[in-house]
């Protein structure tokens with residue numbers, strides 16, 4: 291399956307739920323009036339797009355309908371598509387321009403941090419990059435073992451310490467090793483933590499501080515993994531994680547398992563943090579850079 295087909299298959303649940311609702315609604319109107327906009331707004335909210343974002347979308351729609359003099363409700367679909375693409379903004383791929391570049395992955399338990407690191411390591415390895423992975427989740431021995439399996443699959447080296455050791459020290463060692471071994475990219479895993487647990491968030495701040503110090507002069511990405519199936523809760527997670535360590539991008543995971551893929555629009559509109567990677571399955575090649583136009587095309591076409 292090609293890149294776009296995979297994305298389309300991964301977004302099937304969101305497409306089936308969201309687009310069928312929108313199409314049904316537009317089909318039930320013979321002219322464009324205020325009732326249509328109000329019902330569309332409700333439909334978007336039901337599709338987990340969030341109240342503020344749904345209102346903003348419909349405001350833009352009203353404007354465009356007026357400017358373009360559109361009268362056929364079915365033409366709204368194309369307008370909607372362009373408005374959403376506009377809201378998603380310019381694509382911002384990962385900045386891996388320095389040698390080494392550093393990627394720190396954070397997020398709540400089970401969000402998809404470790405598996406995404408495995409997928410990213412594999413993808414960078416295929417591009418001919420030398421990748422070093424840091425087993426910064428020292429909380430459970432199983433977490434280190436899990437990462438070891440993924441790095442073996444991806445053909446990359448792993449820096450690990452014993453279970454229970456200081457995660458900041460693992461990350462420090464990995465960055466030192468990466469410089470000594472002339473690596474291209476260092477990917478740092480971290481333990482899952484609830485965004486409202488103060489001591490765990492403080493630990494994360496410490497890891498982030500060490501990474502910032504050691505990665506001085508390097509490209510540094512701090513990526514928050516968000517599970518798309520959690521819907522609107524993802525937005526509050528992002529706000530709190532962003533306060534603890536400035537996030538440079540979002541990894542939106544498990545888009546294949548949810549009808550709530552519309553959350554991408556809310557994240558872009560309400561947080562202003564770019565979505566950089568998406569995952570659409572559990573296999574090693576089920577990760578893609580986020581391309582707004584492809585994403586919206588996969589939903590609408």
Ligand SMILES: Nc1nc2c(ncn2[C@@H]2O[C@H](COP(=O)(O)OP(=O)(O)OP(=O)(O)O)[C@@H](O)[C@H]2O)c(=O)[nH]1
Pocket residue numbers: 397398399400401402403404405406427433480481482483515543544545546547569570571572576
């Ligand atoms: N269907 C689907 N499952 C996924 C995707 N990404 C991750 N998963 C699954 O989600 C579960 C958790 O993934 P992990 O990568 O271990 O999550 P984590 O954030 O590292 O979890 P902790 O380290 O426990 O905090 C695993 O069973 C993954 O296979 C995805 O895109 N689609």
Ligand SMILES: [Mg+2]
Pocket residue numbers: 403404405427433479480481482
């Ligand atoms: Mg993990």
